[in-house]
Amino acid sequence: MGIILLRYGEMALKGQNRNEFVRRLRQNVRACLKAHGLRGEVSSTGQRLLVQTEQVEEALEPLSRIFGLVSLSPVAQVERDIEAIIAECVRQAEQAGVGPEVSYRVQARRADKSFPFTSPQINRLAGEAIQRALGGKVDLSERAAVTIGVEVRHEAALVYGRVISAPGGLPMGTGGRVVALISGGIDSPVAAWMMMKRGCGVIPVHFAQNEEETQKALDNIALLGRYSYGWTLHPRVLDQHELIGPTIERLRALGEERWSCIFCKRLLLLKACEIAEEVGARAVVMGDSLGQVASQTLANLELISYGVPKPILRPLIALDKAEIVAIARRIGTFEVSTRSERGCAFLPAHPLTRGSLQAFRELLSRLEGETK
Amino acid sequence: MGIILLRYGEMALKGQNRNEFVRRLRQNVRACLKAHGLRGEVSSTGQRLLVQTEQVEEALEPLSRIFGLVSLSPVAQVERDIEAIIAECVRQAEQAGVGPEVSYRVQARRADKSFPFTSPQINRLAGEAIQRALGGKVDLSERAAVTIGVEVRHEAALVYGRVISAPGGLPMGTGGRVVALISGGIDSPVAAWMMMKRGCGVIPVHFAQNEEETQKALDNIALLGRYSYGWTLHPRVLDQHELIGPTIERLRALGEERWSCIFCKRLLLLKACEIAEEVGARAVVMGDSLGQVASQTLANLELISYGVPKPILRPLIALDKAEIVAIARRIGTFEVSTRSERGCAFLPAHPLTRGSLQAFRELLSRLEGETK
Numbered sequence: 173m174g175i176i177l178l179r180y181g182e183m184a185l186k187g188q189n190r191n192e193f194v195r196r197l198r199q200n201v202r203a204c205l206k207a208h209g210l211r212g213e214v215s216s217t218g219q220r221l222l223v224q225t226e227q228v229e230e231a232l233e234p235l236s237r238i239f240g241l242v243s244l245s246p247v248a249q250v251e252r253d254i255e256a257i258i259a260e261c262v263r264q265a266e267q268a269g270v271g272p273e274v275s276y277r278v279q280a281r282r283a284d285k286s287f288p289f290t291s292p293q294i295n296r297l298a299g300e301a302i303q304r305a306l307g308g309k310v311d312l313s314e315r316a317a318v319t320i321g322v323e324v325r326h327e328a329a330l331v332y333g334r335v336i337s338a339p340g341g342l343p344m345g346t347g348g349r350v351v352a353l354i355s356g357g358i359d360s361p362v363a364a365w366m367m368m369k370r371g372c373g374v375i376p377v378h379f380a381q382n383e384e385e386t387q388k389a390l391d392n393i394a395l396l397g398r399y400s401y402g403w404t405l406h407p408r409v410l411d412q413h414e415l416i417g418p419t420i421e422r423l424r425a426l427g428e429e430r431w432s433c434i435f436c437k438r439l440l441l442l443k444a445c446e447i448a449e450e451v452g453a454r455a456v457v458m459g460d461s462l463g464q465v466a467s468q469t470l471a472n473l474e475l476i477s478y479g480v481p482k483p484i485l486r487p488l489i490a491l492d493k494a495e496i497v498a499i500a501r502r503i504g505t506f507e508v509s510t511r512s513e514r515g516c517a518f519l520p521a522h523p524l525t526r527g528s529l530q531a532f533r534e535l536l537s538r539l540e541g542e543t544k
Numbered sequence: 545m546g547i548i549l550l551r552y553g554e555m556a557l558k559g560q561n562r563n564e565f566v567r568r569l570r571q572n573v574r575a576c577l578k579a580h581g582l583r584g585e586v587s588s589t590g591q592r593l594l595v596q597t598e599q600v601e602e603a604l605e606p607l608s609r610i611f612g613l614v615s616l617s618p619v620a621q622v623e624r625d626i627e628a629i630i631a632e633c634v635r636q637a638e639q640a641g642v643g644p645e646v647s648y649r650v651q652a653r654r655a656d657k658s659f660p661f662t663s664p665q666i667n668r669l670a671g672e673a674i675q676r677a678l679g680g681k682v683d684l685s686e687r688a689a690v691t692i693g694v695e696v697r698h699e700a701a702l703v704y705g706r707v708i709s710a711p712g713g714l715p716m717g718t719g720g721r722v723v724a725l726i727s728g729g730i731d732s733p734v735a736a737w738m739m740m741k742r743g744c745g746v747i748p749v750h751f752a753q754n755e756e757e758t759q760k761a762l763d764n765i766a767l768l769g770r771y772s773y774g775w776t777l778h779p780r781v782l783d784q785h786e787l788i789g790p791t792i793e794r795l796r797a798l799g800e801e802r803w804s805c806i807f808c809k810r811l812l813l814l815k816a817c818e819i820a821e822e823v824g825a826r827a828v829v830m831g832d833s834l835g836q837v838a839s840q841t842l843a844n845l846e847l848i849s850y851g852v853p854k855p856i857l858r859p860l861i862a863l864d865k866a867e868i869v870a871i872a873r874r875i876g877t878f879e880v881s882t883r884s885e886r887g888c889a890f891l892p893a894h895p896l897t898r899g900s901l902q903a904f905r906e907l908l909s910r911l912e913g914e915t916k
Contacts, residue, residue, distance in 0.1 A: 181866065189838070340864045342835050348842040366862035370834040372842070454842040462742040462857075463714050466561070470720040470744070470826040473855050483842075483849045483856070485834075490738035490859035492712050494553065 174228035241338035264333035347371030356388035359459030546600035636705035719743030728760035731831030
């Protein structure tokens with residue numbers, strides 16, 4: 173039976189309800205194992221979770237996508253005996269490739285302070301043993317190529333040589349529900365992922381323009397699902413033409429087609445708020461990034477948000493395109509997002525870049541007057 | 545006379561008005577030099593800016609804080625002659641510490657394609673010359689410890705061995721104006737900085753609770769000013785007690801003190817919107833991060849935002865505390881933010897963590913009824 177040690181950020185717990193945090197995290201770890209057909213027992217110990225499983229290697233990658241975890245390590249469990257610990261450190265160092273050209277360090281930590289050797293003593297003894305057995309350069313800094321970790325617990329000692337990073341954030345389900353608008357582009361799946369990272373259960377809403385784009389959105393929602401252990405993403409697909417067509421036609425008839433994008437986005441947001449109300453979500457998430465394209469101005473943001481009854485969360489608002497692309501690559505949505513698609517059929521030749529609030533209000537009341 | 549080469553991200557230009565972007569950037573570079581009492585000439589060339597100055601070393605650090613720039617290098621200008629270029633590459637490599645243990649690479653780029661040597665030829669010839677003169681290991685990957693750059697232009701060639709990174713983003717002033725709420729804490733200066741990074745001129749607003757906290761806010765605004773070349777930060781300080789005191793007292797009289805924080809934050813936002821209207825700002829920036837403290841829930845965000853007439857931008861909404869702290873350290877505000885201060889005098893014993901919208905509305909109309 174193998175063991176995986178899961179670490180969560182202590183910083184994330186500040187002000188959080190610790191019990192709720194850990195309970196959700198355990199629950200999501202179980203959901204993750206189950207989703208991948210893996211068997212394992214999950215338990216808490218100190219500031220860690222432990223997974224006991226026969227399928228350590230298969231479990232590492234899925235577990236590394238659980239929000240609330242900062243890192244994980246497959247560990248060897250040995251007796252609380254200094255010789256056994258040292259021998260396991262040497263074995264782990266060898267597996268991790270320590271040799272004459274490879275720097276390493278040992279970092280021990282005692283959860284049980286009654287163990288007769290202090291952490292610095294364990295570090296020194298194990299470090300010397302590795303030196304004798306494998307060569308290698310000791311480097312006590314963070315630049316060491318290999319870090320061998322030792323955790324001395326009441327029942328046993330854990331030793332590891334690999335640390336796999338996890339995304340941090342808060343456990344799925346601790347953040348409440350949000351509706352996220354998902355298009356076929358790069359930004360919106362990243363925005364949804366970022367709110368998932370803060371523990372939000374996402375209700376993905378896609379406004380369909382054409383088949384290729386809708387398929388991209390659905391494929392990306394499926395990719396996001398690989399991070400959503402403990403919450404199932406049920407996409408809602410609505411017909412964009414049906415929702416915005418009449419408004420666009422009236423704008424055209426008035427010779428005000430350049431307002432199309434502003435009216436369109438606002439209608440999508442209003443519809444998203446209706447859905448939010450229906451499903452108990454308290455906010456709507458969008459992928460807006462200020463200044464990324466000529467129409468993403470503060471002026472347009474103000475008009476698009478005008479009279480929208482729920483908070484609009486824009487986690488990408490201050491990120492550069494390069495930063496957004498880096499996250500999209502890391503979470504795996506970039507490739508789908510950059511598949512070719514037809515553009516928006518409603519895009520006017522000259523969309524407004526800085527609409528005035530007064531002109532917008534006047535146009536809005538003209539359109540609303542017509543429908544009465 | 546020395547030369548500094550300034551690079552801006554081509555990605556940032558997508559959809560932007562290129563001329564406006566470069567014009568603002570040049571203007572902000574001049575403002576930066578002037579703010580530090582430095583003399584220099586700024587010119588554009590291809591996808592770069594050049595600063596000619598006698599004070600290269602003094603100018604590097606201030607210039608590295610200009611939004612819109614991704615990196616800068618002090619450069620040597622030499623004749624468009626392959627021997628001169630190679631000799632300068634060796635000199636720069638030596639200055640950068642290339643030697644038997646230090647890996648390096650040469651990266652040439654021809655703005656002028658009529659130059660008789662291609663980029664790969666320049667790389668090879670200069671690389672071999674460095675090898676002969678200094679030893680060193682060629683490493684063509686990004687892991688090379690030293691990269692020697694060569695830019696062949698129409699008038700001359702530029703050679704450099706140092707690349708200093710800059711924050712990216714968009715030039716100050718291209719993003720419009722925002723009001724940013726600045727407290728004495730860690731988050732709000734980071735949120736303001738992030739919107740500055742996207743080119744926004746910030747009007748900092750601080751609601752004063754006590755002298756220590758106000759001093760922290762003002763000190764951090766001064767630190768933010770070091771990034772705000774081309775826009776002067778004029779802080780507005782308002783008395784928080786005066787603004788929220790009467791409401792808090794009425795809540796206390798009704799036995800509803802646990803609603804204090806929600807009503808307080810909403811009043812601050814409403815006041816910030818008034819100021820925004822006055823100064824032509826189109827949004828209000830806050831440092832909220834979902835779930836960071838027990839009261840930063842989606843439910844509370846919804847109530848705090850209720851009826852607020854301008855868009856609220858929350859660039860930190862999806863960041864972990866560790867990520868926010870890392871930015872605060874990088875921009876220099878962390879130290880000020882963590883100076884001790886008295887807490888808020890109005891903080892109730894048990895602030896609401898998940899207020900209901902209906903209960904909030906009822907309470908709001910009771911309070912508003914009383915004032916009539």
